[in-house]
Amino acid sequence: MRLVEYVRPDIRAMAGYTPGEQPRGGGKIIKLNTNENPYPPSPCVIETIREALTGDLLRKYPDPLGTQFREVAGRVLQVDPDGIVIGNGSDDILTILTRAFVPAGGTVLSLTPSYLLYRTLADLQGARLVTVPFGEGWSVPATLPKGHLLYLANPNSPSGTTLDTETLLARASCPVVVDEAYGDFADYNALQLARSGRVIVTRSLSKSYALAGMRFGFAVTTPELARELNKVKDSYNCDVLSLVAATAALEDQQHMLVCRERIRQTRARLEQALVECGFRVTPSQANFVWAQHDRPVRPIYEELKRRGLLVRYMVYEGYGEGLRISVGTPQEMEEFLAELRLVLAGVL
């Protein structure tokens, strides 16, 4: 028997999660498909990594608990450092949470349409994902089924909307993870609920801190739950350079807030321009915009791609399709909109 035939049937049946395309090399590309920050990270981050680049630090294991990072993050976010769990990206944290709370054969809950990774996480755990459609206007559904863990992306992808977490909590009968990968771009976050142990908040440094390449995320919860989650994570899940980078990034709040503000301003202009192009645009609290159209958008996506403009085409069963467009620099947006208008004139 070949090795592959011993793989768990659940896994073999999976299609696998497809991340947004990452073009390599050649040709001018405007990349608006994976919600990266269009601005580089804080210069302090690069300087700090440079200083940490010694043979002695690289050859030794990193601090498994990221003590220094947790102290800084605790101070910046006003949370208990012992309630912070470090992750190799917030996707790593989501894996840890799924494994900690959901038994094989168990149930993961998520609203829909939302982050597609939740299904992958459930599949890998041998659990099932039960999705519940959002209420009218991306609001809390009237009722929620039972399950072992509920994932709420807030702001949500692809809609960019936030919902009232208190109302959701009142209707949920299991632990709730508020996935705040895009939290820094929003007017609201659930840190207060995390502090009081009512939800678990997850954060990413990929978006607001412009560190997608460094893979760093974390959970904010109670110290007693953090102790359990630390059992589930790989001991050394964060490397020494990502730890110093993340610490420096959080130290430089000013840099993050300036970039955040620019992105929010560009977002407002992008929304307006897309509406003028005939799209239905959901007001966004994230660093991307969800744009739908009365006509099929797949040909628009394809034609944009042919012209070197990458956006994310998404289709959700029973819901429909749309384009999720990351907010770039003002100049990228101008070039994008100019091409989009040409495409719309030709395709539609």
Add this chain to the structure above:
Amino acid sequence: MRLVEYVRPDIRAMAGYTPGEQPRGGGKIIKLNTNENPYPPSPCVIETIREALTGDLLRKYPDPLGTQFREVAGRVLQVDPDGIVIGNGSDDILTILTRAFVPAGGTVLSLTPSYLLYRTLADLQGARLVTVPFGEGWSVPATLPKGHLLYLANPNSPSGTTLDTETLLARASCPVVVDEAYGDFADYNALQLARSGRVIVTRSLSKSYALAGMRFGFAVTTPELARELNKVKDSYNCDVLSLVAATAALEDQQHMLVCRERIRQTRARLEQALVECGFRVTPSQANFVWAQHDRPVRPIYEELKRRGLLVRYMVYEGYGEGLRISVGTPQEMEEFLAELRLVLAGVL
């Protein structure tokens, strides 16, 4: 109910894996407890990271499949790049393999005494670990029970021994993972068996390439199995700097081979000196030595630690205890042995 009360009972019952101590700051320490390389990584590695330190690379997601790394590793190891799976340390690869092959309620097999993480991996998966004692002289056991996956650390920790993988394969009825974290220090490896799809080999860059701080490892298997394992891994499990570091490290074989040779020579001298101190020493194929004594070794370990010399004290149920001592630089070994002789004179 508090969040922690919803955590899977399997997890709550776990003690969690305890990695070797990583002292932070103050005081002179000779660190011989986690098998780090005493020599820094190749200067090319540091130079390559420095060149990759641009805001544009850090803000973008890395290549999820590590294409460039796999091409170089494939060439250096003479294996198919499509059969290589990249990991955030080889522990990440072991997690991926456990999740791919072992269902909840399933069975993980390992020989004993061996790497303690195998039990943690089984516990996390809701599976049980069945351990089989090595045969006489750290050889293949006469029979092996049924299971879903067998982990063989080869060279083994704590013994530093290698065994005949062909014989083990003939007696195993499930897929075999040959964990070659220490493979570069040994006279033998199982790459040929991996090429032909008879075992899965895992490798780490923490030991022979002196990159424990960077967290990078990989699996060598068949392309068809690699496709399944890639479904299980986090899409972006390796960050952009660890990818370029790992690629540069494998490119500079000369550096690795020179350090390897030094370590093997120092190892031989350490073994000899420990025997002269009255220890029973298992001839090692790794970058550490397993030393046992007729007297209890715990007080020796404690006293060494008090003097700033960290080694690993290990005790295995039904087997006994010993000290696992990493091979350092010749000067570190001299200082260590001088202190050890003092301790032995006082304690025993």
